[in-house]
Amino acid sequence: MKFIDEFRDRELARGLAAAIRQAAQPQRDYHFMEFCGGHTHAIARYGVSDLLPANVRMIHGPGCPVCVLPIGRIDMAIRLAMDEGVILCSYGDPLRVPASGGLSLLRAKAALGGSGEIRMIYSGADALCLAQQNPQRQVVFFAIGFETTTPPTAVVIRQARALGLKNFSVLCCHVLTPAAIASILESPEVRQWGSVRLDGFIGPAHVSTIIGSRPYEFFAAEYRKPVVIAGFEPLDVMQAVLMLIAQVNAGRAVVENEFARAVTREGNRKAQQLVAEVFELRRSFAWRGLGELPYSALRIRREFADFDAERRFPISYEAVPDHPACECGAVLRGARRPQDCRIFGSVCTPENPVGSCMVSSEGACAAHYSFGRFADAAVAP
Amino acid sequence: MSRLRRAYGRALDLRHGRIEMMHGSGGRAMAQLIDELFTSRLGNPQSGQGNDAAVLPAAPGRLVVSTDSHVVSPLFFPGGDIGCLSVNGTINDVAVMGATPLYLAAGFILEEGFPLADLARIVDSMARAATAAGVPVVTGDTKVVQRGRGDGVYITTTGVGVVADGEDWSGDRARPGDRIIVSGGIGEHGMAIMAQRESIGFAADIVSDTAALHGLIAVMRASGADIHVLRDPTRGGVATTLNEIARQSGVGMMLQESALPLQPQVAAACEFLGLDPLYVANEGKLLAIVAGDDADRLLAAMQAHPLGQRAALIGGVHDDPHGFVQMSTSFGGRRIVDWLSGDQLPRIC
Numbered sequence: 001m002k003f004i005d006e007f008r009d010r011e012l013a014r015g016l017a018a019a020i021r022q023a024a025q026p027q028r029d030y031h032f033m034e035f036c037g038g039h040t041h042a043i044a045r046y047g048v049s050d051l052l053p054a055n056v057r058m059i060h061g062p063g064c065p066v067c068v069l070p071i072g073r074i075d076m077a078i079r080l081a082m083d084e085g086v087i088l089c090s091y092g093d094p095l096r097v098p099a100s101g102g103l104s105l106l107r108a109k110a111a112l113g114g115s116g117e118i119r120m121i122y123s124g125a126d127a128l129c130l131a132q133q134n135p136q137r138q139v140v141f142f143a144i145g146f147e148t149t150t151p152p153t154a155v156v157i158r159q160a161r162a163l164g165l166k167n168f169s170v171l172c173c174h175v176l177t178p179a180a181i182a183s184i185l186e187s188p189e190v191r192q193w194g195s196v197r198l199d200g201f202i203g204p205a206h207v208s209t210i211i212g213s214r215p216y217e218f219f220a221a222e223y224r225k226p227v228v229i230a231g232f233e234p235l236d237v238m239q240a241v242l243m244l245i246a247q248v249n250a251g252r253a254v255v256e257n258e259f260a261r262a263v264t265r266e267g268n269r270k271a272q273q274l275v276a277e278v279f280e281l282r283r284s285f286a287w288r289g290l291g292e293l294p295y296s297a298l299r300i301r302r303e304f305a306d307f308d309a310e311r312r313f314p315i316s317y318e319a320v321p322d323h324p325a326c327e328c329g330a331v332l333r334g335a336r337r338p339q340d341c342r343i344f345g346s347v348c349t350p351e352n353p354v355g356s357c358m359v360s361s362e363g364a365c366a367a368h369y370s371f372g373r374f375a376d377a378a379v380a381p
Numbered sequence: 382m383s384r385l386r387r388a389y390g391r392a393l394d395l396r397h398g399r400i401e402m403m404h405g406s407g408g409r410a411m412a413q414l415i416d417e418l419f420t421s422r423l424g425n426p427q428s429g430q431g432n433d434a435a436v437l438p439a440a441p442g443r444l445v446v447s448t449d450s451h452v453v454s455p456l457f458f459p460g461g462d463i464g465c466l467s468v469n470g471t472i473n474d475v476a477v478m479g480a481t482p483l484y485l486a487a488g489f490i491l492e493e494g495f496p497l498a499d500l501a502r503i504v505d506s507m508a509r510a511a512t513a514a515g516v517p518v519v520t521g522d523t524k525v526v527q528r529g530r531g532d533g534v535y536i537t538t539t540g541v542g543v544v545a546d547g548e549d550w551s552g553d554r555a556r557p558g559d560r561i562i563v564s565g566g567i568g569e570h571g572m573a574i575m576a577q578r579e580s581i582g583f584a585a586d587i588v589s590d591t592a593a594l595h596g597l598i599a600v601m602r603a604s605g606a607d608i609h610v611l612r613d614p615t616r617g618g619v620a621t622t623l624n625e626i627a628r629q630s631g632v633g634m635m636l637q638e639s640a641l642p643l644q645p646q647v648a649a650a651c652e653f654l655g656l657d658p659l660y661v662a663n664e665g666k667l668l669a670i671v672a673g674d675d676a677d678r679l680l681a682a683m684q685a686h687p688l689g690q691r692a693a694l695i696g697g698v699h700d701d702p703h704g705f706v707q708m709s710t711s712f713g714g715r716r717i718v719d720w721l722s723g724d725q726l727p728r729i730c
Contacts, residue, residue: 001649010639010713017713047714122579234712350722361655371716374705 007233029055037064037362044371046234060364071320074099081116089127124156131168151271154278179296203229212267289332328355398497405525435519442543447474460589464506471540476595480542492531554609555630560676571661592665604682606675620659633701
């Protein structure tokens with residue numbers, strides 16, 4: 001496949017692995033956080049860790065939109081379908097996330113008795129079509145994701161207004177990447193106790209195509225952490241690791257862009273304007289694992305209030321504590337590895353996920369369970 | 382037959398007619414539907430007997446019986462439809478046990494309002510598949526459910542075959558040192574369905590691989606290779622089927638990603654939707670686990686058959702108390718190829 005295979009080339013990987021081994025100084029070790037679930041998935045799926053020396057450790061970050069969604073937000077979506085009788089449209093990956101009362105969107109879908117429906121869709125545009133096809137029904141798009149999925153949501157909201165639709169609204173759960181990075185860097189594990197060592201970040205791929213590389217400059221300057229923005233292919237990740245090692249060795253902390261084929265410093269201005277037109281900052285938003293973070297998420301502006309499901313329907317967010325044994329929070333902050341959790345692989349599996357990190361294939365726990373747990377068992381053919 | 386048809390007054394309207402509740406009520410309308418739409422197409426001596434069951438000559442050996450329900454949506458897809466799928470799928474389930482498939486039975490659950498023209502197309506397709514495979518449909522049943530209580534048509538087929546004594550292909554017989562062969566490109570059926578369902582334009586040339594495999598299997602048997610396990614990787618794909626076998630046999634497996642036969646358009650569609658072709662359904666492929674020394678001989682025999690041209694050695698079996706199926710990635714790393722958990726869901730980013 002053109003433009004895919006080139007970034008998964010075995011020989012190039014071998015060359016990069018050798019360069020990384022040479023660059024990594026044996027007397028020290030390197031702890032890098034890959035922010036995005038897309039990176040986590042690539043590392044696990046292609047076995048990138050096998051190609052890294054033992055003193056280079058990857059820490060999985062919180063950049064999986066499904067994983068950071070708190071239970072209370074899923075509950076809101078379920079209530080819309082169950083109590084308000086709407087057609088609730090969701091992307092595929094949130095469907096299995098555990099919610100309150102032993103439910104998930106998938107289980108709620110199976111249990112729905114009334115007029116409500118839960119449908120999987122591929123984009124907000126599909127939800128808009130459903131609203132047009134079912135004028136007598138209320139259709140709600142469960143919009144989640146980081147900055148990558150936000151502009152398309154802005155587009156459908158604008159379209160809905162242009163079409164004068166009265167039966168379409170959006171449950172907006174879009175969150176912001178820089179806020180999450182700041183929260184990790186400010187966490188006591190990193191700042192005070194030093195129990196989580198972070199020597200640098202692999203910065204987001206798709207998110208950065210929208211917001212550009214400029215927002216990370218603050219982290220490099222203020223917290224003295226190198227950031228290398230990288231694509232989601234395995235060679236991208238390895239190249240970024242090499243660039244991070246070089247920065248650490250040289251005592252530098254700047255933002256570098258490995259993903260130059262798609263990311264500029266300024267990002268996609270048009271998309272940014274679109275987002276600014278439709279959304280505004282929320283004063284505070286609850287993240288799974290990271291807690292309430294100020295100005296870390298978006299809500300729909302008053303001008304588009306007609307399309308805001310939180311205003312149209314009598315629902316509000318109620319915080320629900322995570323399962324007491326679940327360590328998703330610590331995993332999302334990089335404080336624990338998936339296999340350190342007591343219930344990993346026993347009580348909590350992809351079939352019966354307790355925490356959200358076990359749900360999406362981008363979640364740190366699911367990625368380790370599905371692709372990497374042979375390493376814990378230490379068997380080799 | 383012509384005398385009977387006159388008794389119904391008017392022939393079924395196969396252009397504009399639809400299934401009505403009376404077609405399942407046991408009366409004259411049902412008899413007419415069975416005569417004109419089913420028996421006339423699937424026609425054979427047994428189903429023409431008009432009795433409650435088919436009476437058939439017994440064959441020597443042990444009986445192999447398998448049943449499979451088909452609920453595919455859409456009913457018609459590139460490369461096939463629910464009709465030929467229901468014939469081929471059940472023939473394959475019987476044949477992978479090493480058996481010669483002999484007879485099929487078919488049960489139809491029809492939804493009120495379903496167009497008779499579509500039903501005729503489906504039954505024609507079944508007839509063609511059964512004739513091509515040389516395995517007749519000898520008895521059947523139809524029921525009608527109210528509109529909104531079904532998806533047009535569901536078809537359950539049951540297959541009967543015979544297997545010679547001493548032929549023991551079974552999922553618990555994989556042994557360390559065995560090799561794993563797949564008979565051709567993976568994921569084609571599942572991606573053909575998904576491309577149609579989700580209207581993915583660039584994937585329009587992906588065609589379902591639905592096919593009856595007993596001809597290929599006969600060639601494999603004739604090669605004299607010591608085959609331990611044969612299975613068709615349908616739902617859950619190659620990954621799930623290999624995990625089933627690894628668990629049944631208490632062994633581990635190691636696949637080579639670079640050896641997996643995969644059409645570029647299937648790879649592209651999977652990439653686009655964030656799916657893994659190892660978990661996508663096949664309907665005309667089989668996995669063979671064969672004694673290591675016989676692997677090359679079996680592979681050569683398979684590649685000489687039209688349905689096995691792209692057969693490939695994809696890995697081996699080893700000792701592993703955990704029963705892990707692993708893969709050495711093209712990239713140079715290693716990972717687990719786990720059971721499919723839940724449905725494969727497209728990823729958002």
